[in-house]
Amino acid sequence: MESALLMLEGFKDVVTLQNLLSVFVGSALGISIGALPGLNASMGIALLLPLTYGMSALPAIVMLLSIYCGAIYGGSITAILLRTPGTTAAACTVFDGYEMAQNGEPGRALSMAATASFIGGIFSVIVLIFLSPPLARMALMFGPAEYFALCFFGLSIISSLAAENMVKGLISAVIGLLLGTAGLDIVTGVPRFTFDIVELLNGISFIPVLIGLFAVSQIFITVEKEIQELGGVKQAISGLTISLKDLVSVTGTVIRSSIIGTLVGILPGAGATMSSFISYNEARRWSKTPEKFGKGCLEGIAAPEAANNAATGGAMVPLLSLGIPGSETTAVLVGAFMIQGLRPGPLLFRENPDLVYGLFAGMVLANIAFFVLGMLGARLFSQVTKIPNRVLVPMILILATIGSFAENNSLSDVFLMFSFGVVGYFMRKFEFPVAPLVLALVLGPMAESNFRRGLIISAGDWTTFFTRPISLVFLALGFATLIMPFIRMIRDHRKTREVPPSE
Amino acid sequence: MKNFRYINSVLGVCLFAFGFLIFREAGNYVPEIEIDGQVGAHAFPQLFAVALMVLSALMALLDLKKLTKPTTASFAGIGAVAVTAGFCYAFWYFLPEVGFLIMAPLFACTVTAITTRRFRIMDMIPVLLVVFAVYFVFANLLKVPVPAGFLG
Numbered sequence: 001m002e003s004a005l006l007m008l009e010g011f012k013d014v015v016t017l018q019n020l021l022s023v024f025v026g027s028a029l030g031i032s033i034g035a036l037p038g039l040n041a042s043m044g045i046a047l048l049l050p051l052t053y054g055m056s057a058l059p060a061i062v063m064l065l066s067i068y069c070g071a072i073y074g075g076s077i078t079a080i081l082l083r084t085p086g087t088t089a090a091a092c093t094v095f096d097g098y099e100m101a102q103n104g105e106p107g108r109a110l111s112m113a114a115t116a117s118f119i120g121g122i123f124s125v126i127v128l129i130f131l132s133p134p135l136a137r138m139a140l141m142f143g144p145a146e147y148f149a150l151c152f153f154g155l156s157i158i159s160s161l162a163a164e165n166m167v168k169g170l171i172s173a174v175i176g177l178l179l180g181t182a183g184l185d186i187v188t189g190v191p192r193f194t195f196d197i198v199e200l201l202n203g204i205s206f207i208p209v210l211i212g213l214f215a216v217s218q219i220f221i222t223v224e225k226e227i228q229e230l231g232g233v234k235q236a237i238s239g240l241t242i243s244l245k246d247l248v249s250v251t252g253t254v255i256r257s258s259i260i261g262t263l264v265g266i267l268p269g270a271g272a273t274m275s276s277f278i279s280y281n282e283a284r285r286w287s288k289t290p291e292k293f294g295k296g297c298l299e300g301i302a303a304p305e306a307a308n309n310a311a312t313g314g315a316m317v318p319l320l321s322l323g324i325p326g327s328e329t330t331a332v333l334v335g336a337f338m339i340q341g342l343r344p345g346p347l348l349f350r351e352n353p354d355l356v357y358g359l360f361a362g363m364v365l366a367n368i369a370f371f372v373l374g375m376l377g378a379r380l381f382s383q384v385t386k387i388p389n390r391v392l393v394p395m396i397l398i399l400a401t402i403g404s405f406a407e408n409n410s411l412s413d414v415f416l417m418f419s420f421g422v423v424g425y426f427m428r429k430f431e432f433p434v435a436p437l438v439l440a441l442v443l444g445p446m447a448e449s450n451f452r453r454g455l456i457i458s459a460g461d462w463t464t465f466f467t468r469p470i471s472l473v474f475l476a477l478g479f480a481t482l483i484m485p486f487i488r489m490i491r492d493h494r495k496t497r498e499v500p501p502s503e
Numbered sequence: 504m505k506n507f508r509y510i511n512s513v514l515g516v517c518l519f520a521f522g523f524l525i526f527r528e529a530g531n532y533v534p535e536i537e538i539d540g541q542v543g544a545h546a547f548p549q550l551f552a553v554a555l556m557v558l559s560a561l562m563a564l565l566d567l568k569k570l571t572k573p574t575t576a577s578f579a580g581i582g583a584v585a586v587t588a589g590f591c592y593a594f595w596y597f598l599p600e601v602g603f604l605i606m607a608p609l610f611a612c613t614v615t616a617i618t619t620r621r622f623r624i625m626d627m628i629p630v631l632l633v634v635f636a637v638y639f640v641f642a643n644l645l646k647v648p649v650p651a652g653f654l655g
Contacts, residue, residue, distance in 0.1 A: 039645065047645055167565065171518065171558045177551045178525060185544040188534035192544060193525075216591075223587050224580030226618045390619045390626050394611035395633045397591070401607075402637060406647045411599060418591040425584065429576040430514060448547045456541055 003130055010357030013058065014365060022055070022063035023362060027369035030070020031377075035078050035086045037211050038403025041071035042329040049336060057340040057355060062362030064336050068329055069121055069366040072272055072309050073374060076113040080301070081106055081384045082396055084215035084403075088206055089272035089308040091438055092280045094214055096293065096300025103296050106382040111241040112298050113305045114374030116254050120306030121367035123258035124265065124313025128320070129360050136321035139266045144454035145465050149474035150267070151447035154274055156481035157281035158436045160290075166485070168432045176440025179204050180448070187452045199412040208404040208417035209441060213434050215400050216421025219393055221428065226389050241378060242298070250302040253283045261307030265314020268326030272311035274446075276304035277439055281481065294435075313363065319344050320356065510574050515563025522555035587617055602652020603642075607634050 013019075033044035045064050052060035075090030080097030093113060100109035127135070142150075155173075162169015182193040183203030194200040257279035264275035283303035284293045293300045318324040323345025325331035337344050342352065349356055387395075404417040427434055451465075458464035465471050529548035534541075565571045594610040611630045616622045641647040 036640070165571075167558055167562045167571075171555065171562065174551050174555045174558060178548060178555065181548045181551065185532070185534075187541070188544045190532045190534050190544040192532050192548060193528065220584045220587060223583050223614075223618055226583075390615050391629045391633065393618050394614040394630050395637075397614060398607055398611055398634050398637050401594070402603075402641050402647065402649060405649065406641065406645075409648055411595065411650070414595050414598070415592075418588070418595060421591070422588055429578070430510065430574050431576070452542050460541075 006353060006357040007129060007360060009354060010359075010361035011364075013354060013358040014062065014361040018055075019059045019062055019362065020365070022059040023066045023365045023369045024373075026063035026066025027070040027366055027373055030067035030072075031074035031077070031370060031373060033067065034071035034074020034090075036403060037078060037084050037086050037215070037399060038207055038406040039071075040075075040087045040329075041068045042327075042332045043406075044068075044071050045329060045332045045336070049332070049339070052336065053339070057342060058358045058362070060340055061333075061336055061359055062366070064333060065359065065363050066366035066369060068333070069309065069312050069363065070370045070373075072312055073114065073117040073121075073305070073370045075308075076117070076301075076305055077110065077381055080109045080113060081381060082215060082392075082399075083218045084396060084400060085210055087272075088210060088442070089276055089311070090304070091210055091214075091273065091442075092276040092304035093301055095280070095435060096296050096298075098218075099294070099296030100298075100301070101382075101385050104385075105296070106385045107378045108242055108246070108298075109296075109301055110378040110381055111375060112246065112250070112301045114371055114378065115242060115247065116250070116257070116302040116305040117309040117374070118367050118371035119254050120258040120261050120308070120310035121312060121370075122364065123255075123306075124262040124310040125360060125363045125367065126313075127262045128313045128316050128363070129357075132317045132321045135263075135266050136318050139268065139318055139326070140322070141470065142267055143468070144450040144457060145468050145471040146474070147267075148447055148450040148454055149465060149471040149478070150264075150274075151443045151450060153474045153478040153481065154278050154443045155440065155447060156478040157277055158439060159482050159485045160281055160284055161435045161439065162433055165431060165433065168430075169436050172427065172432045172434065173436035173440040176437035177444040179209070179437075180441050180444030186449050187456070199410065202408075203445070204441070205404075205407060205410075205413050205416065206441060207407045208413040209420050210438060211400045211404055212417040212420025213424035213427075213438065215396055216417060217424025217428055217434075219396055219400075220421060220425040222389055222393055226393075241375070246298055250298050252286070253299045253302050254306045256282055256286065257303045257306035258310040261310025262314040264307070265311030266317045266326070267314075268318055268324060271315065271327050272308040273442055275307040275311045275314075277442070279303040279307035285481070285484070309367070316363070320348065320359075321346065323348075508573050509566060511566035511571065512563045515559045515561075515566065518559035519556050519563070522552045522559060525555070526552035583617060587614060590614065590617070598652070599650050600652055603649040604638060605652065607638065 029048060030044060033039045034041065044067050048067060052063055071087065072089055075085055075087030076093045076097065077086065079085040079090040079093040080101050083094055083098040085091045085094055097109045097113065100106065158169065158173045162173065182200055184191055184201050191201060260279045260282060261275040264278060265271065280300065280303045283299045284290045287293065287299055315327050315330050318326045319330045319333065323343065325334050334344060342348060400417060401414055404413045405411065407413060424434055454464055465475060526549055529545045529552060532544040532548070534544055590610060590613055594606055598606050608631050611634050612627050615626050615630050619626055638649065642649045
C-alpha cells in the first residue's frame with residue numbers, strides 16, 4: 001500500500017513538460033541507437049550522457065532510462081526488416097521477424113515486437129517497484145555453480161534449435177563453443193587460439209560475428225538471387241499491424257517471457273540476450289505449433305522481445321536495491337547517478353524516496369513512449385522492405401561495416417564480419433543452422449568460466465553442481481530440454497510405424 | 504554449378520580434420536601455475552574438438568550410407584557472390600589508407616552495379632545519399648572515429 005502511494009507521488013513528480021519531453025526524446029534516441037547495428041544501449045547512454053549535464057536529477061536519469069528501454073526495443077527493428085540485429089538482445093528476433101517481413105508482414109512483426117516489448121517492460125517495472133528487495137537478495141544466492149547451471153539450461157535450447165537437422169545443428173553449436181574459447185583464458189591467463197594476433201587476445205567480438213552471419217550472408221544470398229532473377233519481385237506488404245486475436249494468441253508466451261526476462265535480468269552478468277534465448281526456447285516448448293517457429297510466427301517474435309525488455313527492469317533491481325550494476329548498461333547508469341550526486345543502493349530509498357519512485361514512474365512512461373513511437377512508426381518502418389535490393393544491399397553493407405567498426409573502433413572486426421558473412425553464406429547453402437552457433441558463442445564462455453570457477457571454489461568437488469538446489473533445478477531442466485527432441489523423434493518414428501500404409 | 508551428392512561426406516572429413524587440429528593445438532594450453540580443483544585451459548577446447556570430430560564423422564557416415572537427404576543447394580550465382588565478397592575484402596583493405604568518405608561511396612556504387620549488372624546514375628543517387636547519411640550520423644553525431652584516410 002505504501003509503495004502504491006509513493007508510486008502515485010512519483011507519477012505526480014514525473015508528469016511535467018520537461019520530464020515528458022525527456023522521456024520522448026530519450027525513447028526516440030534510444031530506438032534510433034538500438035536500431036543501428038553496433039551501437040547498443042550502454043554505448044548510447046555513454047554517448048548521450050553529456051546531454052544531461054545541465055539537467056536536474058530526475059529528468060536526467062529518466063532520459064537515460066528511456067534511452068535504455070528504447071534501445072532494447074529498437075534492436076528488433078533492423079532485426080525484422082534487414083536481418084541485422086541492432087543489438088545482441090535482438091539476435092533471437094531475427095529467426096521469425098525477418099521471415100514475417102519477407103512474407104509481406106513487416107508491420108505485423110514490428111507491431112508485435114513493440115507490443116511484447118511494452119508488456120515485458122511494464123511487467124518488469126511492476127516487479128521492480130514491489131519485489132525488488134527480496135529478488136535482489138535471491139540474485140546474491142547465485143554463485144558460479146548456479147550461473148553454470150543457468151548457462152547449461154540456456155545451451156540446452158540448441159537441441160530444439162537444431163531439431164530439423166540434429167547433427168548439423170550440433171556441429172554448428174560446437175563450432176560456436178570453440179569460437180567462444182578463443183582469447184585470453186580468464187581463469188589462467190593462457191592465450192588460446194590467438195596465433196600471436198593481438199586483436200584475438202580479447203576473444204572473438206560478438207557483434208561482427210552476429211552481423212556477418214545474419215546480415216552479410218543474407219546480402220550474398222540476395223546478390224545471388226538478383227543475378228538469377230534479374231531484379232526479383234518484392235513481396236507486397238499486407239499485415240500492417242496486429243489484431244486483438246493475434247494479441248490473445250500470444251498472451252501466455254508474453255507473460256511467461258516477461259517473467260523469465262525479469263528474473264534473468266536481475267542476475268548480474270546474465271542479461272537481455274540470455275533471457276531472450278531462454279524465452280524463445282520456452283515459447284517453442286510450450287507452443288501448440290512448435291514447427292512454425294523459425295518460419296515467421298508471432299510467438300517467435302513475442303517471446304524474445306518481451307523477455308529482453310523485461311530484462312531492463314530486472315537489471316535495475318540489483319542496481320537500486322543493492323547498488324550493484326549487473327550489466328554494462330547499468331554500470332554506465334551508475335556513472336549518471338554519481339554525476340547527479342546520488343549513490344544507487346539501499347540508502348537511496350531512505351534518503352531520496354521521491355526520486356526513486358519518480359524513476360519508477362519514469363520507466364513506466366519510457367515503456368509507454370517507445371510503444372507509442374514503435375506503433376506509429378511500424379507502418380513507416382515497413383516501407384524499408386519495399387526498397388529495391390540495388391539500394392538495400394549497399395546500404396546494409398555500409399551500415400554493417402560501420403556498425404562492426406563502431407564497437408571497438410577496430411578494422412579487424414570489419415574483417416571478421418565479412419569473413420563470417422562468407423561462413424554464414426556457406427552454412428546456409430549446406431543447410432547448417434546459424435542459430436546454435438550464435439547461442440553457443442554467447443553462452444559458451446560464460447558456461448566455461450563459471451564451471452571452472454565453481455570447481456576452484458569447491459576445491460575440485462564436482463558434486464557442487466548437484467548439491468546446490470538452484471543449480472540442480474536448472475541442470476535438471478537443461479537435461480530435460482536436451483532429451484525432449486530425441487523423445488519426440490522416437491515417438492514420431494513409432495507413430496509412423498504404427499500407421500498402416502495406405503492402399 | 505551442380506551439387507556433388509556426397510558433399511556432406513566431404514564436409515564431414517574436412518571438419519573432422521579441423522577438429523583434430525584444434526584438439527592438438529589445445530593440448531598446448533597448459534597453465535604454469537596449478538590451482539587445486541582447477542580444470543586446465545585446454546580442457547574445454549579439447550572437449551569441444553572431440554565433440555566436433557565425433558559429430559563430423561557421424562555426418563559423413565550417415566551421408567555415405569545415404570541415411571540423410573543430400574544437400575540440394577544451387578551455386579548458380581556463386582560468381583556474383585565471389586565478386587561481391589572480393590570487393591568487400593578490397594573495401595576493408597583500402598579503408599584505412601583511402602578513408603571512409605571516399606571508399607564507402609565507391610564500394611556502394613560498385614555493389615549496386617554488380618547487383619543490377621549495369622551502371623546507371625539514377626541507381627547510384629539514392630545509394631550515395633544513404634552512404635553520406637550513415638557517415639553523417641556515425642562520424643558527426645555519434646562521434647565514431649571512422650577511418651579518415653589521406654583526407655586526414
